[in-house]
Amino acid sequence: MKPEKTESRRYQKQKLAAIRAAASVFSEKGFHGASTADVAARLGIKQGSLYYYFDSKEEALEEVCLYGLRQYVENMDAIAEGEENFQARLRAVVTNHLGRYREKNEALKVHNDERLYLPPERRVRLKQLGTHYRERLEDIVETGKAEAAVRDEIDSHFMAQSIIGMCNGLGEIIVRDPEADVFELARKCTDLLLHGTAPYHIQGD
């Protein structure tokens, strides 16, 4: 079956290729719409051989989702640990988030669209990553308060979730319109988050 301790270089390489093939096929046809034969074909092997790398189709989905999220979360960590001011970091976060919709990141798309088909026990690690992402963003909001760039009464959990949602919404524009300028969108988005819609001067409540 599977190599026990060895995990040879070749095995690891091919396993990564298998994850990518699965990401590609799942993102095209959906998890249930895609067969293990489709995935194997994309990889250039036969259906049965795929089980050398995955114990089940579900395990393949889990690995694809994890693979898609990881890099994305790593970027967030780098931003959160950086030394820039709130405005710059917010922009970096938004740009990182929106950028993912342009470079077609199939594994991340699979995570977004198909992860619900995983049974709960296969979703725990994904949830951990997602929570980690949001918590880093909450940290950034808190530093914004320390800098007096963010009003005190703003709840950082609420704020982080709002930012994530807004970016996902704008992602649709990027997907719909291949001409859309990601950096310009990121700029507008950051501006909206910082200043809102209302004219700058006075505003009542």
Add this chain to the structure above:
Amino acid sequence: MKPEKTESRRYQKQKLAAIRAAASVFSEKGFHGASTADVAARLGIKQGSLYYYFDSKEEALEEVCLYGLRQYVENMDAIAEGEENFQARLRAVVTNHLGRYREKNEALKVHNDERLYLPPERRVRLKQLGTHYRERLEDIVETGKAEAAVRDEIDSHFMAQSIIGMCNGLGEIIVRDPEADVFELARKCTDLLLHGTAPYHIQGD
């Protein structure tokens, strides 16, 4: 097969029940994870009998999605046609949107999660409804400009998509935490959209 002209009262009633049963089952198991037998069982009839109401499983999915979106869009129309000022309408939009996550609207959930499994020709009517929703929201933003409640440089397409995304993001909080106060969230969300994160007084660029 299907009744041609009659469309008897009973038929219509049972068809609606079938759509609801499909919504319930699809939202639980996903479109591909659910079988027509599951849907029929929820409705209290046998698998084969379901085809009296739908030509195919895909048609059932399409009808569920349309059913889920329609009411939601109708509410938006009512808000857009109303006479209130920008701030009040924005709040109404956000409240309508967030409210949907609390009353468990299974059909709308199916629309959100499963619509991608429809072939493009079955998605056109859904897209029309979605576009209509966003366009009404763009209208509201434009009236906001006329009222000087919204800065001129704000792009209404961008803005509408941002609002939709933010609401969807906050929806996750509502789903995660059954205690979350929808109206309080709607208030915070409206406030953030109007004023941004930054303290009110001056802000540079």
Add this chain to the structure above:
DNA sequence: TCAGAATTCTATTAATCTATAGAAATATTT
């Protein structure tokens, strides 16, 4: 080059599921 290990292939099992056709049952109308 040979031996053993790692990788892929073939063949098959067993289960599942959509969709259809025609019979049976139920409701409606005359």
Add this chain to the structure above:
DNA sequence: AAATATTTCTATAGATTAATAGAATTCTGA
């Protein structure tokens, strides 16, 4: 109550698919 129309059931065809086992092949190191 008989006749007709509507709704549901039974049974099945036909196709697909995930997963397994063991054989065949390819790779690697001595």
